[in-house]
Amino acid sequence: MKKNKFGLDMDASLAAYARAKEMQAVEAVGMDCHIGSQLTSLDPFLEALDKVMAFYAKLKDMGLPITYLDLGGGLGIQYDEEAPPHPTEFGQALVSRTKDAGLTLVLEPGRVIVGNAGILVTRVVYTKDTPSKHFVIVDAAMNDLVRPSLYGSYHRLAEVQEKGREVRTVDVVGPICESSDFLARDRELPGVESGELLAAFSAGAYGFTMSSQYNSRPRAAEVLVDKAEAKLIRRRETYEDLVALETDAL
Ligand SMILES: Cc1ncc(COP(=O)(O)O)c(C=O)c1O
Structure with missing residues (x-):
């Protein structure tokens, strides 16, 4: 969102691509956009995609060799009663809108991969x-x-x-x-x-x-559970761990 610290807005991006085009050592080959996290509907993604594709047309007109489109992460998971779209649905919607553009799609899913795999x-x-x-x-x-x-x-x-x-x-x-x-x-x-x-x-x-x-609380252990097997993959921290990086400079 405009009030947030991230990214460049469309106008600033266009200016940045124009500047990159003038630079001998820089080749602008992609567009990247991450609109947020825990989105439980496809609409914001598709709205953003439409804007990025319109922007892409401008970049092509400028003669930039754009071949990558990174749409970031953000697909939501179910915490309570949300009903987020399945990644397949997300993928199909993206492909249907980008397949003729000659772009390599890149995604950065985070929470949707591991969020519901941990308790x-x-x-x-x-x-x-x-x-x-x-x-x-x-x-x-x-x-x-x-x-x-x-x-x-x-x-x-x-x-x-x-x-x-x-x-x-x-x-x-x-x-x-x-x-x-x-x-x-x-x-x-x-x-x-x-x-x-x-x-x-x-x-x-x-x-x-x-x-x-x-609060001087050592962090919890992490255990990987694979069917009936459980493996400790990160041991519980100790009180010694809390001070392990401190030096005796004082
Ligand atoms: C640039 C970028 N990509 C990907 C992600 C992963 O987001 P999520 O876990 O919502 O998929 C984030 C998280 O904020 C991010 O800032």
């Missing part, structure tokens, strides 16, 4: 009832999965072992000293008890990569 498993530390809320305090926190506190994002939560208990409305929060440390607010969840495990779904993208050691 964050967390243990209930204790539960706390106040006059206005029921809290489920878990041992994962905003440092492990920041999307709820950063963007208000929804991540489905479920018991690892379903026990058919009555559902209540709870806030699932972490142990960090921030009111914004939560995984879910006002969420219907079966009455879980301390020691039990919960799974936060759709944590495969922008989950671990956005995690931090805030």
Whole structure:
């Protein structure tokens, strides 16, 4: 969007291509456009594509040897009740609009590849009832999965072992000293008890990569599950890891 820091608008891009054309050591061979993330409809992509294709016509008129079109990433996944288009549908729509243009298509999918391949498993530390809320305090926190506190994002939560208990409305929060440390607010969840495990779904993208050691919390382990086999692919961090890069210069 215009208010955001990324990219060049169409006018500035045109000027940049014109400048590149004058440069002996630069050959402008492609166009690149990334319009955003977690898009659950094809319309914005196709609208952007139409604009880029009109722009492409101008570049061709300028005699530029454009052969690549990179449409970025952004295809959404299902976190809650969204119904994003399947990548096949996306691909077909792109191909039908670009097939005669002689361009090599490049895409940069991120979340759609791995988002729903990962869960964050967390243990209930204790539960706390106040006059206005029921809290489920878990041992994962905003440092492990920041999307709820950063963007208000929804991540489905479920018991690892379903026990058919009555559902209540709870806030699932972490142990960090921030009111914004939560995984879910006002969420219907079966009455879980301390020691039990919960799974936060759709944590495969922008989950671990956005995690931090805030509050002196070593980051979680990562485990690859392949059918019945589970392999530790990144060990849990230790307190020593938290200070491992510090020098004794002081
Ligand atoms: C330039 C670019 N390409 C690709 C991506 C991946 O996006 P997504 O995970 O939404 O597919 C991003 C994410 O912001 C990006 O900035």
